[in-house]
Amino acid sequence: MSFVQRFERNKVGRDFAVGDIHGHFRALWTVLGSIGFDREKDRLFSVGDLVDRGPDSEMALDWIDEPWFHAVRGNHEDMAIRWPSGNMDAAHYAANGGGWNVSNPRHAQLAFSWAFNALPIAIEVETEDGKVGIVHADCPFPTWRDFVVSLDDASMSNKMRKAVFEAALWSRERIQDEDRSGVPDIRALIVGHTPLKKPAVLGNVHYIDTGGWFRDGYFTLINLATLETIPPMPEQLDCAA
Template identity: 70%
Template sequence: MNFVKHYEKNTVGRDFAVGDIHGMFRLLQTELENISFDPERDRLFSVGDLVDRGPDSDLVLEWLDKPWFHAVRGNHEDMAIRYPSGNMIASNYAENGGAWNVMNPRELQIQISDAFNCLPIAIEVETDDGIIGIVHADCPCATWQEFVAALEDAKMSNKTRKAIFEAAMWSRERVQIEDQSGIPDVRAVIVGHTPLPRPAALGNVYHIDTGAVFRNGYFTFINLATLETLPPMPKQLEWEAI
């Protein structure tokens, strides 16, 4: 299984990343139309958390089949992977937005689990100005290449791999302590996971989950060529909970 996927530079269109989707696929489609997204030329990269809480989680397999849509694995995918095998308590899963999947037939739960288990932990996208890294919550290593090497190390112990996976999908430490140090050997790292009132950059780590599933939230897109966000990013971090 490839835990890192690498994408060559898009030479015919634009590349965007989008914040956590959480089952808001119909709203996402509308917002893509608003930015004139062209599925024949453009690509959309997701920072994960495709499902739970929103009304359209059942569309996730349809979206994963779209040739221009590419996602990393988030903590909500992690829960959906673990649930059918008995490694996630149904009540806890439902409390975190997974009731739609708890109610699914077991065959569909397994199909969803298998699809999510094929998602990478990290994505790399080539741009004119260097590699863009995409991961759900954080790069848990000192450098991006160290992170990639760890994900690709087939000899790594299960204990170490589990710790790296959990940090990549679940950690909020960087944004909570407002760590501005960044990741030194990559142009930028795009993450979601922690909903913010506005997109924010901490060093070269761009936090773009603006809580589209919540009452006052919305989708943020970031153009990977320019690192400009739609809507624009404020100059100072705003990180009060939505």
């Protein structure tokens, strides 16, 4: 399998990316309805973290099967992948929202593990103005090309691959350092992972997890053609809110 999934430009509809869903699929569907999302023409890309913390985590497999929905793997998918193998503490997993899966029967745990293990680490989407990348947390290489080539490098050691995956799924180094250097060989990089009060932009890296899974949060969508957010950004932010 490839850890990079590539999509040609959408010539018939719109492409959106959405921040972390965390088991709030019904609430997200309401948001999609408000923008007239057309399942026959439009596509929705997820920055990962489909599950945990919300009431609809069990719906993740149904959404993954939809032809208009495409997700990268997040750190919460990573935990669900590892859970059936028994190499994770149940209390720690539950504290991070995985209680719904801890209590699942074995066959259900395996179904989620297998499905999430098939998700790519990175997605590339062609737009009229250039390529947009999607990854859960960060691009851990100086260039996007170096990153995606590394993901499918069969000669890479297991230790190195684990380090690349961990950075892509878990790192907050860029936003903590307010690093504005960006990723030079891509139009934009869309990420989630770090919950913010408002979307933020560091160089060409767009952070869109605005806590749609919080009581006082909301889902941010970003139009991949225009890089405009829904709801609109009140101001151009260049650091975390």
